[in-house]
Amino acid sequence: MKILVCISHVPDTTSKINFTDNDTKFDTNGVQFVINPNDEFGLTRAMWFKEKQGASVHVINVGGAETEPTLRKALAIGADEAIRIDTEATDGFSVAKQLANVVKEGGYDLVLGGRESIDYNGGMVPGMIAQLTGANFVNTCIGLEIEGDTATAIREIDGGKETVKAKLPLVVGGQKGIVEESDLRIPNMRGIMQARKKPLTVKDAVDANAETQTAQFEKPAPKGDIKLVETVDELVDLLHNEAKVI
């Protein structure tokens, strides 16, 4: 089985979010970048397939050279090869077009992405890859088994879950549950040394215009001070008469 894991290079969860250039660009100053958490769950599931059922695992990112340490980390976790498509990732649709092109050329059986990236929260890239390549798609995936050419996946829905079956090739938007957090791997020294020797191919981008473009970023209005109350009577009164939520 040939697996491709899409890796988004995102600011660490605790990052302070700031903007520069008149609030038109994300300020990367002092920001630590990590593998998007939803993608890391998918990568870990891919490692499981590799170890238990035999699979080759490639990881891919659309972005500039600054994302290579993130790809190297994925290699250190155990992926066999990395690909970077050398262009700025501006919007989800154009990223999906770049990735779909590699998916078609590479003949992958399974493409694992995340439910959403924690920077732009677009939630669109895996679904778009599936639609652009004609593959099947399962989103918010919290369980995945593959036998022969058939996948059985569990998907989280509002208020529950559902089980679906689909033939490969399949694209998955994964999240916590596809593996548990305790299964995530921290690269060890051996992995890090090996990762240095593993191939990281830089590919030219195909023509794919962005469909959307950020004109301006804004931060939410600062929050007013909290009202501390002494008694539950006071609280219920405020929730009813002031906030009007009960």
Added chain:
Amino acid sequence: MSVVVYTESEEGTFKKIAQEAVSYAKGIADKMGVPVTAVAINGGDTSELGKYGADKVLNVSNDKLSKFNAEAYADAVAQAAKKEGAKVVVVSSSANSKYMAPLLAVNLDAGYVSNVTELPESTEPFKVKHSVFTNKAFSITEFKTDVKVIGLAKNAYGVKENEAAGTAEDFAPELSSEDFSVDVVSVDKATDKVTIADAEIVVSGGRGLKGPENWEMIEEMADILGAATACSKPVSDMGWRPHSEHVGQTGKPVAANLYIAIGISGAIQHLAGINASKTKVVINNDPEAPFFKNADYGIVGDAFEVVPKLNEKLKEFKAQNG
């Protein structure tokens, strides 16, 4: 030309997010001077959609679509959008709508922006505001495409009444076997509980509650308020509560009208998931807990003393106010 809006229903009843999506579509349509067409798939009685501004309802009745199927639904909505010559298609942000939307965008060769919080600031060029960085910021994004797919964030716009004709018309999209190549084998849904996704009020407990045996008072509060129960991540990690209740950046997002956090510290990853909630209440015995900087109302106190008293008070209040 019209604004097309997909209206989600369950067992023949439209969801509140459908009413909100139609209200929002009406807001855009007014800005553009065009009518609103709602697409209802096995929606049952569609006459109510007129109340929120639908001029026309395209009614799709098809047994094959009785279970949600992202690809088939995306195909049906795309065909409706093409038939109507829609430049804007609005969808909600339930798990199912978010599953379908990227497929729909590809079918229509349209840009797609999710988590949209307001009406477009302008329609030429078409610019919308949406939340990014897990609600830590907003982006005002401009579409470059002729057709635009907009995913409305839950509870961001609200349900607005705006009487329109709501004339129903049958619509039979052409579906192929490929539309059904992802086969839903079984659905496992808790039907008797308010879900975090649909809830107006969410009552959430953290590690401060000390153990699963203490959740009775949380359940009781949820019962009184008709709320969903939720928890912080360590609580679900320790197995005190199911994973489906874990809210936050790596768990579920919550955009409720009221979020009550009991014994939760308010770590940044937790707050990221609940920032979109309107009113936040914190009950915590540590006055230094970061949650106190991010909530609207707070009580510094021991949950084991405050919550039972609050439950009694809420019961009284409900008895008086219905």
